[in-house]
Amino acid sequence: MQPPLFSCGHVTFVGAPNAGKSTLLNRLLDHKLSIVTPKPQTTRKKITGIYHDDRSQIIILDTPGIMDPKQSLHESMLEITRRSLRESDVIVALIPFQKGDEPIDRKFASELIEQWVKPTGKPFVIALNKADLVPEETAKEAQTEIISKYKPVATLALSALTGGNIPELVELLRPLLPFDEPIWPDDILSTEPERFFVGEIIREKIFLQYGREIPYSTEVVIDEFKEQHENNPSRKELIRCSVIVERNSQKQIIVGQKGAAIKKLGQAARKEIEELLDRPVYLEIFVKVRPDWRKKKNLLKSYGY
Known part of the structure; x- marks a missing residue:
């Protein structure tokens, strides 16, 4: 048959x-x-x-x-x-x-x-x-x-x-679809790297936590993604990222009073990132102001657009 x-x-x-x-x-x-x-x-x-x-x-x-x-x-x-x-x-x-x-x-x-x-x-x-x-x-x-x-x-x-x-x-x-052999092994769900999904998780939490125009004015850039050392698997993975905003007032909202809002953002994001990676992480989030980044093609290109 x-x-x-x-x-x-x-x-x-x-x-x-x-x-x-x-x-x-x-x-x-x-x-x-x-x-x-x-x-x-x-x-x-x-x-x-x-x-x-x-x-x-x-x-x-x-x-x-x-x-x-x-x-x-x-x-x-x-x-x-x-x-x-x-x-x-x-x-x-x-x-x-x-x-x-x-x-x-x-x-x-x-x-x-x-x-x-x-x-x-x-x-x-x-x-x-x-x-x-x-x-x-x-x-x-x-x-x-x-x-x-x-x-x-x-x-x-x-x-x-x-x-x-x-x-x-x-x-x-x-x-x-074309009759063809599979391109990818059957245990792969995506071609995007882990750091891409880490950035997306942080962006999702921004969309869920902040109102009005804040989510639309932000971009997330992963600055550092240090994987655990094989000799020390108990060590936490280090992830440093920047949340890019357009104005100083937006930075103040992201950070919140005495840093309460950014702390809440970090906790929500870290929990889901650890579920994704199946390992503990140390997450650092910084907020940087880049005026009108959504209108500047050179910045957009550097952010992967």
């Missing part, structure tokens, strides 16, 4: 900020890889997650949300998304359901498909996320409308939050 053919290829998740791309990636991998917060534009860089099963390896590119760019940072984020779309074999366009009179944002859906997805010439699937927010009948009607209007290879309603129809998405994607 012939063994089943193995599929391996790249799939890009694309959609608006807060469409649920990162939640979907984490659900597929059954592992928290992408940071997730209730605030839009949490994802700023491409995150590569690798889904494995006995018939396929799906290399998923989670991208920054598509929005109207207001500064150089946004332009750089959109360029990351464009590049990811070019690299992919298949595109999953995520369109979330919403409560109210209109089950989906039709204007944005049209812009997403016509301006971003179709021009690539790649096969695409439309995933209607947050299906747990609407009745089943509404979801079916939206699917019919989407198929008729945009002619995707397939469409399905799913819920990244609850896990509804996630296996069905894998079944849809598998035959669209």
Whole structure:
């Protein structure tokens, strides 16, 4: 009997900020890889997650949300998304359901498909996320409308939050990928280095702890990442990082009265970093002011944009 053919290829998740791309990636991998917060534009860089099963390896590119760019940072984020779309074999366009009179944002859906997805010439699937927010009948009607209007290879309603129809998405994607050997060993979940995820964890805690514009005005740079010495495994790993802000007033908010806020940030981040690395760490956080860093292309480049 012939063994089943193995599929391996790249799939890009694309959609608006807060469409649920990162939640979907984490659900597929059954592992928290992408940071997730209730605030839009949490994802700023491409995150590569690798889904494995006995018939396929799906290399998923989670991208920054598509929005109207207001500064150089946004332009750089959109360029990351464009590049990811070019690299992919298949595109999953995520369109979330919403409560109210209109089950989906039709204007944005049209812009997403016509301006971003179709021009690539790649096969695409439309995933209607947050299906747990609407009745089943509404979801079916939206699917019919989407198929008729945009002619995707397939469409399905799913819920990244609850896990509804996630296996069905894998079944849809598998035959669209090239028949090929796996690229990565099956114990690897991402191609990003540990220090990248350490920075992302700190950034997530900033999004969760601080209000208003503070999270959007900050960037996290890992300055030093010293791994434990083999001869002394009990020694804590040293991680020094800088939280970049644009104004001195923002620095004062990050630090807080008598350093209380930055201490709370460090405690929350360290706990999750230790879970990620599975070893104890000594975390030092400094705050640096770089005026208008989001508008300066040379600084953006040095921060990996």
